[in-house]
Amino acid sequence: MPTFRFNFFGHDDSQYQKEENEEIKWYESEEIIPNKQLKELDNVVVHAKMFTCNEVEIGHVNNSDKIFMSGECPLTALDLAEKEHSDLVAGKYEGGLKVWECTSDLITYLVEHRGSINFHQAQVLDLGCGVGILGIYALLNGSFVTFQDYNKEIIECATIPSVLLNIEEELRENEIKKCKFYSGDWESFNEKLDDCKVYDIIVSSETIYNEKNYDKLVSLFLKRLSKQGIIYVAAKTCYFGVGGGMRQFEAHVERTGLLNSEVVWKSSGGVQREILKIKRIIM
Numbered sequence: 015m016p017t018f019r020f021n022f023f024g025h026d027d028s029q030y031q032k033e034e035n036e037e038i039k040w041y042e043s044e045e046i047i048p049n050k051q052l053k054e055l056d057n058v059v060v061h062a063k064m065f066t067c068n069e070v071e072i073g074h075v076n077n078s079d080k081i082f083m084s085g086e087c088p089l090t091a092l093d094l095a096e097k098e099h100s101d102l103v104a105g106k107y108e109g110g111l112k113v114w115e116c117t118s119d120l121i122t123y124l125v126e127h128r129g130s131i132n133f134h135q136a137q138v139l140d141l142g143c144g145v146g147i148l149g150i151y152a153l154l155n156g157s158f159v160t161f162q163d164y165n166k167e168i169i170e171c172a173t174i175p176s177v178l179l180n181i182e183e184e185l186r187e188n189e190i191k192k193c194k195f196y197s198g199d200w201e202s203f204n205e206k207l208d209d210c211k212v213y214d215i216i217v218s219s220e221t222i223y224n225e226k227n228y229d230k231l232v233s234l235f236l237k238r239l240s241k242q243g244i245i246y247v248a249a250k251t252c253y254f255g256v257g258g259g260m261r262q263f264e265a266h267v268e269r270t271g272l273l274n275s276e277v278v279w280k281s282s283g284g285v286q287r288e289i290l291k292i293k294r295i296i297m
Contacts, residue, residue, distance in 0.1 A: 043198030043206040044166060048190050051174045055186075058175045065113060065147050067121045070153075074113070074145040075172045078208040111172060116221040116248035116287050117147050123246070123279050123289050124151065124217075130222040131244070133157045139238065141200075141231075142221035146173040148261055149193075150180050158192045160213070166197035200230040204237060212240040219288065222263040223253040235273065235292065244293055251286035260288050267292060 063076035076142075132230060133155035140149030143161040153159045161173050174195060181189045196203050214237060221231070235245055252259040260277070264267040267275045272295055 016114075022243065039163065040199035040202065041166070041197065042248055043196055043202035045206070046166065046169045046174070046195040046197060047195075048178070048195065049171070049172045051178060051213040052186060052190070055175060055178050062179055065117075067118045068125055070125060070151060072120055072150050072176075074097075074147065074150075076178040081091045089272070100172055111144065111168060113145060115242070115285075116250065117144075117219040119281070119287055120148060120217060120219055120246060120248035120289060121151060125246075126154075131215070133215065137212070137240070139213040139216045141216060141218040141234075143173055144168065145176045147176075148217040148219060152217070153189075153192065154180060155216070159161065160194040160196065160197045162200075162203055164199065166198065167197050169197045200227065200234050203274060204230070204234045207238065211238065212243065213238055214240050214243050216243065216245040219248045222249045222260070223256045224249065224264055225258045225266075228258075228263060232257075232270060232273070235267075236270065239292075239294060241294060241296075242258065244291060246291065247290040249288060249290070251288055260290060264290060271295070 058075060061076050061203070062073045065072045065074055110265060133152050134157070136152070136157045138149065138152040138157040138159045140152070140159060140161050143163045145147050146161050149159040149161045161169065161177070163169050163173060177193060178186055178190065196206065197207075216235065222228070239245060247263070249260055249263070264275050266279075267273050267290075273290045273292050274295050275290050277288050278291045281287040
């Protein structure tokens with residue numbers, strides 16, 4: 015079975031393992047309020063890129079030009095990743111600028127099952143959102159969306175502008191109020207949210223590569239999933255070199271005794287990819 019290695023800079027990924035063996039100080043969660051992005055969107059539009067999957071088209075910030083690495087919005091996390099020749103620098107940069115392959119898988123699945131997945135008026139969490147493709151899809155289908163990514167500069171320079179690109183100009187100031195934006199570690203993010211805050215749908219793509227974060231992720235699921243809520247996790251079956259994978263994560267979920275998981279989709283060739291559906295066990 016083909017395995018997946020984080021290596022889109024073309025170098026060995028042992029640096030991530032080295033970082034993982036060191037004590038990591040994870041970033042505290044912050045809420046980011048859209049402000050300057052509304053005023054500066056014209057500078058982003060001319061460099062925007064289109065994510066296309068089946069009939070879904072979502073505009074997003076084009077990181078390949080690094081057009082938003084100006085003095086006003088420096089992407090120091092990505093600079094560090096490039097300097098270290100690594101896709102991921104544990105605790106510093108967690109790959110938020112790349113639109114990962116499994117995002118397309120999950121968008122396709124959501125479109126094909128739109129008759130049974132109701133986004134209208136739903137509270138949705140896009141966890142590890144990156145540029146925000148999954149959350150934007152939910153927003154365009156009538157949801158209230160919380161976008162979360164590890165790096166603050168990803169949220170400020172990529173996620174928020176990408177969300178705004180997909181809202182008609184005259185509606186932006188009102189529609190953006192349907193969104194919340196947070197950066198930081200999952201444990202800190204979980205603690206920062208109001209105790210009563212829960213989500214009807216949680217979507218996440220390529221976030222289970224690090225087994226050391228499974229406790230944080232599953233704890234967040236347990237606290238933030240509504241009683242009838244559904245979680246969709248899209249990921250590679252195996253992440254060679256960084257330790258995580260679907261079977262390990264699935265076992266971690268099942269050990270709670272409170273959540274049930276089911277593989278609802280598998281790729282048919284190439285690097286093996288899956289979508290895991292998670293729900294509460296109703297006692």
